[in-house]
Amino acid sequence: MHSARRLSFLIGALIFVVLMALVIYGVQAFQRDAEALQTAGQEDISWSTGQLELELMRFRAELWALQSQDPTNASSPATLNNRFDILWSRVSIFQRGRIGERLMTYDADSRVVARLFATMQAFETQIVTLQPDNANSIIAIERAFQPFGDELREFSRRVTLGEQRISADIRAQLRNGAQRTIVILAAATILLLIALGIIWRDSRRYRVLAARNERLAEKANRASRAKSQFLTMMSHELRTPMNGVLGLLALARQTKLTVAVDRTLGQAERSAKQLIGLLTDILDFSALQSKELPIEKSPISMVEFASKLREQYDQPNATLGVIVEPQMPLMLAGDEKRLCQIFAYLTGYLIETAGVDNVSLTLSHQNGLLKGDISYHYRGGDIWHPDLLSDGELQDIGQKNNANFSTGAVGPTIARGLCAQMGGQIKVEPDEGQGGHVVVEIPAAIATTLQIHVRVEARTPVMKKICEVALRDSRIVVLAPDSADHADVVLIESTGDDDPAQFKLLQRANPKARLVGLGKIADTSLFDQCLAHPIDVAGLRAAIKGILPAA
Amino acid sequence: MSKTSKFFALQVLFPVMIASAVSAQMSDGSPCVVGETVLVSAGSGIATLTQNADEKIVTLTGRDGQSVALSAAQFAALPQYAVANENEFMDGLNCYQGPLGRDVLALIGAGPGDTVNLTAINDYLVEAPAVHMFDYDVIFATEINGERLSVRDKGPIWVVYPQSDQAELRDPIYSTYMVWQLSRVDLN
Numbered sequence: 001m002h003s004a005r006r007l008s009f010l011i012g013a014l015i016f017v018v019l020m021a022l023v024i025y026g027v028q029a030f031q032r033d034a035e036a037l038q039t040a041g042q043e044d045i046s047w048s049t050g051q052l053e054l055e056l057m058r059f060r061a062e063l064w065a066l067q068s069q070d071p072t073n074a075s076s077p078a079t080l081n082n083r084f085d086i087l088w089s090r091v092s093i094f095q096r097g098r099i100g101e102r103l104m105t106y107d108a109d110s111r112v113v114a115r116l117f118a119t120m121q122a123f124e125t126q127i128v129t130l131q132p133d134n135a136n137s138i139i140a141i142e143r144a145f146q147p148f149g150d151e152l153r154e155f156s157r158r159v160t161l162g163e164q165r166i167s168a169d170i171r172a173q174l175r176n177g178a179q180r181t182i183v184i185l186a187a188a189t190i191l192l193l194i195a196l197g198i199i200w201r202d203s204r205r206y207r208v209l210a211a212r213n214e215r216l217a218e219k220a221n222r223a224s225r226a227k228s229q230f231l232t233m234m235s236h237e238l239r240t241p242m243n244g245v246l247g248l249l250a251l252a253r254q255t256k257l258t259v260a261v262d263r264t265l266g267q268a269e270r271s272a273k274q275l276i277g278l279l280t281d282i283l284d285f286s287a288l289q290s291k292e293l294p295i296e297k298s299p300i301s302m303v304e305f306a307s308k309l310r311e312q313y314d315q316p317n318a319t320l321g322v323i324v325e326p327q328m329p330l331m332l333a334g335d336e337k338r339l340c341q342i343f344a345y346l347t348g349y350l351i352e353t354a355g356v357d358n359v360s361l362t363l364s365h366q367n368g369l370l371k372g373d374i375s376y377h378y379r380g381g382d383i384w385h386p387d388l389l390s391d392g393e394l395q396d397i398g399q400k401n402n403a404n405f406s407t408g409a410v411g412p413t414i415a416r417g418l419c420a421q422m423g424g425q426i427k428v429e430p431d432e433g434q435g436g437h438v439v440v441e442i443p444a445a446i447a448t449t450l451q452i453h454v455r456v457e458a459r460t461p462v463m464k465k466i467c468e469v470a471l472r473d474s475r476i477v478v479l480a481p482d483s484a485d486h487a488d489v490v491l492i493e494s495t496g497d498d499d500p501a502q503f504k505l506l507q508r509a510n511p512k513a514r515l516v517g518l519g520k521i522a523d524t525s526l527f528d529q530c531l532a533h534p535i536d537v538a539g540l541r542a543a544i545k546g547i548l549p550a551a
Numbered sequence: 552m553s554k555t556s557k558f559f560a561l562q563v564l565f566p567v568m569i570a571s572a573v574s575a576q577m578s579d580g581s582p583c584v585v586g587e588t589v590l591v592s593a594g595s596g597i598a599t600l601t602q603n604a605d606e607k608i609v610t611l612t613g614r615d616g617q618s619v620a621l622s623a624a625q626f627a628a629l630p631q632y633a634v635a636n637e638n639e640f641m642d643g644l645n646c647y648q649g650p651l652g653r654d655v656l657a658l659i660g661a662g663p664g665d666t667v668n669l670t671a672i673n674d675y676l677v678e679a680p681a682v683h684m685f686d687y688d689v690i691f692a693t694e695i696n697g698e699r700l701s702v703r704d705k706g707p708i709w710v711v712y713p714q715s716d717q718a719e720l721r722d723p724i725y726s727t728y729m730v731w732q733l734s735r736v737d738l739n
Contacts, residue, residue: 044723051673055673058673082672082702085701085702085703086672086673086702086732088702088703089702089703089704089705089731089732092703092704093640096640096641096642097638097639097640097641097642098639099639099640100640
């Protein structure tokens, strides 16, 4: 596989280099063609030599005409001078500009134009002052200029042939350029096809690999799910008989026992409870691994939450101080049960495994985070290294520490998993030698505090006690008997012989209140809801809490 | 010609002549401004189709066949313009001065839709669309870099297209319209 990748890379690099070379070659060929086209677009210079030759002939003809005896062919010195000037102007074409430069390249060897000009300069004075009767001068001038006729004809031929050759070269160059372009395009197309082939082959190989990896991952997931399901099932199946054992132990301890037997049964009861706790941990761990642990979001009274933490802390030789900071909102949105688990696991781990005492928890709320600061002090012995609380995937714990993954690690691992699932984190602050801090931060929005006002019209102490138990909730405000506030719910203990007039008074005093009758009710039409004897506390709480969302 | 005089002509005179031609380019005091057609003089207004006794440099013929020959003075009486231009026949950028082609054509009543025959003193003839004169500032140059153009140097009139200012005029076809030693303008 590695060698195939290397080969693909080498072929790709080679194609890239060749394509780059083709591009450079193509650009250079294009530049050459553009230059050739520019040259082809230049003005034709053949006419210049032809005109020079023609004007020389005209000058010589005027020279002969000057001494002609025939009046029809006779010329004048002025006409001859004019012809000489025109000839001069044709020679000057060769001396200036780009056309002059191009013409002179053909005359580099013979220098016929330069010699002609030198001759013109030499005879200029004679020609300007020439008269028709000066036959000797005319003959001398004619002899001087006569040889240039043939030379200029030869020069014209050279220029014409040269220009034709240049045109032919340009045509050949353009033809070659077109052929080069075709070759370059063909080569580039072939290379691109090769590159596409390589890409297609690699893509196919990666698709096969991806499919294989997907199958392996699915297989691993199935195995993991099966393991989790097995763990869940076994834990559940074990917990049921253990609850039976606990019930029987509790029943047994209610009988008259000797002190020794009671102590033995007590130890058995504690062991059974520990075993149930362990089974619960396994269930949670399994659910976390399969990411099937549901996290709820409901209002939590933080004062009650702190009380629950204190109550749940079941350590014989240590206490847990829970402090709620004054700025803490009354209610936060979260999963109360899971939050309790997190703090219970962490504090339990600190006490049992890390060997510390004097654990205290301070709860606060900052920037949308519920912050639980667990402060601890060493009882003695080695300094604790809280590796199990450091960051990392939950699955990593099991793999990294597979060899020494003890039961003590389950608690903090579950705490970390729960915390991560809630979007929070656990930070272990630097150890100061005598102890330190473990800080838990979990996103928790402030919950809207919905309160319900309840008026209790109990006639017996028993009913009053039942109501007190049922109404123990931070969201429920029990109105004092003499309070003038409007009630949302009125709990009325019925005597079985209720006076309708009294109900009308109650309805008038609490127009929006829900009337809940408790006990022996004769006329149920007087009440919105009735709860007969024996009063079910859970039912009563449900009846009141059911009104909360509307309150 | 002796060998010495030949050597003198080939090795000394010719290079000197080329050098003098190269140096005859725009000077600091030139009226030309690159990229602009500069009005040098508004003309005296005497350039009409009337005959006078001076030496004639060009003959203009209208559509009705009536001809008139203009002297150098009459030609110079037209509004004079200066254009900086570079072409294939001269070295570098030179300042050409003379009347605009459309002003000359106006003397024979030529419009943008007409064609005119431009003829040189050696009988070279080209048929040029008059619209060139109206679309571009074509100069009938009589001076180059302040020097009057002689017959020996494409004079006395050279039709110069502003090839430096207008890229489309650099095509060789326009060089064929740049008639030098212009002697006749005939309206077809």
